[in-house]
Amino acid sequence: MPPFTSALRAIPAVLSSSIALLCISGIARGDEPATTETPAAPIIRLWDGDAPGALGQKPEDIPTLTVYLPAVGNRNGASILILPGGGYAHLADHEGKGYAEWFVKHGVAAYVLKYRLGKNGYHHPVMLQDAARGLRLVRSFAKRDGLDPARIGVIGSSAGGHLAATLVTQFDAGKSDAVDPVDRESSRPDLGILCYPVITMGEYTHRGSRTNLLGDNPSPELIAKMSAENNVTAQTPPCFLWSTEEDGTVPIENSLLFVAALRRNKVPFSFHIYEKGPHGLGLGRPNRPAPPWDRDLEYWFGERKFLR
Secondary structure, eight states: OOTTHHHHHTSTTTTSHHHHHHTOOOOOTTOOOOSSOOOOOOEEESSSSSOTTOOOSSGGGOOEEEEEOOOGGGOOSOEEEEEOOSTTTSOOGGGTHHHHHHHHHTTOEEEEEEOOOGGGTOOTTHHHHHHHHHHHHHHHHHHHHTOOTTOEEEEEETHHHHHHHHHHHSOOOOOTTOSSGGGGSOOOOSEEEEESOOOOSSTTOOHHHHHHHHOSSOOHHHHHHTOGGGSOOTTSOOEEEEEETTOSSSOTHHHHHHHHHHHHTTOOEEEEEESSOOTTOTTOBTTBOOOTHHHHHHHHHHHHTOOO
16 A cells, blocks of 8 residues: 555545534634634644654654645635744744634635654754655645645745745655655645745854754755755745844845845745834734735735635
8 A cells, every 4th residue: 555545544524514614713813713612623644654764753753734624615726835933943833723724714725734843853854855745745635636736835934934945946846656646746836935934044044943954063065055045946936925124033134035036036026024023923913913914915826826
């Protein structure tokens, strides 16, 4: 039996309206959380057995996707892989589940990736390996479930933004002769959304993210390789980026470096600099409003024909 089979069978009713409805909470900018409890969203292991390079069998050693689906009549065919931030040390829920609920409201099938972390002993290339496998799975699910395999995006925030930027610049076409059909899928997202992202591992990096990703003493060659601005090509998919001028954690120069690289390579992009706001806002929380990047993203989705 191919090794991906049980992962695909883990949610045989994933398209049923009962599961899809439980994933909708209606939380968005300024909304109050739903007061009624709903069952947990389905969780899928990226690999049936131990993940490649696993250091054990504890939860932190098992990368997963948590599935959030719109109601059947509200699906527009698009899918999104969500990479929460957290400095490669933890995963921020408001940049994972919080985003998934927003995308579900807009008819997009959302998958939150729990990738392995530096604080648990993992370093590059494990994080990219998890992200690429997650994207391949999302594409295979789209084909299986009648969604559009050519409208699959990735969104990442902070260190998750670095992982997303790495995925949009270091993807591959898949292995056509792979035993596991999932490995035959391309890991290239069709668009990328980078929220106050860590981009460079150089001068303007977030030091904690770099240490957790690359270790204490990375070589100059590894620092250059994992600085996403160095890897942009004409094949990089269109990107949406936003940052705030007030961000004192991840300097705005990270986004500026990436945008300059996109422009040099004639890759379409939409870039938004907002004056106010600290790092890590996501969609905003009580007493911590976020800029209207979600509305700007909706507009860009229209330009890219991502939502139909």
